[in-house]
Amino acid sequence: MTVQHQILVSKPVQSTMANRRCIQTLTQQLYKSKLRPNPPSSLQHLRTLVLIPNLPPKPLNPKSHHMFSTPNFNASLTNFTTYRHFSSDRRDDSDGSEEDDSEYDDDDEMEQNPESSVVKKEYSQEERESEAAAIGYKVIGQLQRSDRVFKLYEPVFAVIQIGAHQFKVSNGDCIYTEKLKFCEVNAKLILNKVLMLGSKTQTMIGRPVLPGAAVHAVVEEHALDAKVIIFKKKRRKNYRRTKGHRQELTKLRITDIQGIEKPEMPTPVKKVEKAAVAA
Structure with missing residues (x-):
């Protein structure tokens, strides 16, 4: 890789780091201006950044899976919170995956309820005898x-x-x-x-x-x-x-x-007990 290529690759990285430092410095100065009752003239112009106009909320798309709560701009910057509720892990642009999942769900419904799709057949006497003989x-x-x-x-x-x-x-x-x-x-x-x-x-x-x-x-x-x-x-x-x-x-x-000659079982002979003769 030549020196020109190294410079071209490092430029976006340096610009990103510089922007990040500027944002960090600006937020620190803004926070200091909020804490001080009488800030110096160098920080006086930063108070205008706090006065955010109350814009009407934008209507949310009902088909979207992400729901955002309206942020409170009047509160301090340290207590700013945003809540998100996810109804599904699917993406809106994944149409093919939704079609595939629907096919799988249909197959599973057929497997879970086989009796609903299969109609019981009525057999005649000859058909019953033939099927039983085949088994x-x-x-x-x-x-x-x-x-x-x-x-x-x-x-x-x-x-x-x-x-x-x-x-x-x-x-x-x-x-x-x-x-x-x-x-x-x-x-x-x-x-x-x-x-x-x-x-x-x-x-x-x-x-x-x-x-x-x-x-x-x-x-x-x-x-x-x-x-x-x-x-x-x-x-x-x-x-x-x-x-x-x-x-x-x-x-x-x-x-x-x-179908085979069965040998006879020998009958058990009972032993006759001899009565004891009293002497």
Whole structure:
């Protein structure tokens, strides 16, 4: 950098410092003239700076986000205060950011109220059976008081598929799946997607499903899983959204496994206590 460039760069800095010194000296002299009852003639002309005319206040723009209080010119300079109230951190000239935020808000409203935008579809009996078969179950009716579906434990297990999840179950087990449509509490189901059956003596593996196998179950309740917090953020966009989600679940109780020979359980033999013979 040459000497001329250095001089050109330093000139605005020097002029700024000189203006700052002049303003500082002027305010000091003005303050001294206010404190002295009879100031000298050199400070007499500074009293005219204190007499500020009462101008009518300018009307504020209602669209502006900044609100200013009217200053009190009659008070001393040391007690001069100004208050500002900010209603938002957005700028007036940032039209693009406001449009982007409005788009995000619309998306969030759609996510928060999915039921308002989605109309419930009415299914026919054939459509219900086809959709249930695609998931992997079939509704055969409601559980009655006279039904004896709950049996004793049998040493047989099965691997079943419900939707996209697989479960290893035995007679009397309880499993939680995603909420199953078209079935209410105490409904009897047949889980027909059986991938594997096994016992102590044999094992049967499907390719991919065993044709003659079935697992019977009963719907005990429809419940909600623990809450999961979903937090979204976009850097430098003032965009943060927090939302919770609870997955709907269905509780199933396995009642019977069919399609494999079940070994008989040995019946426990009760020991007969010998009566003590009195001598």
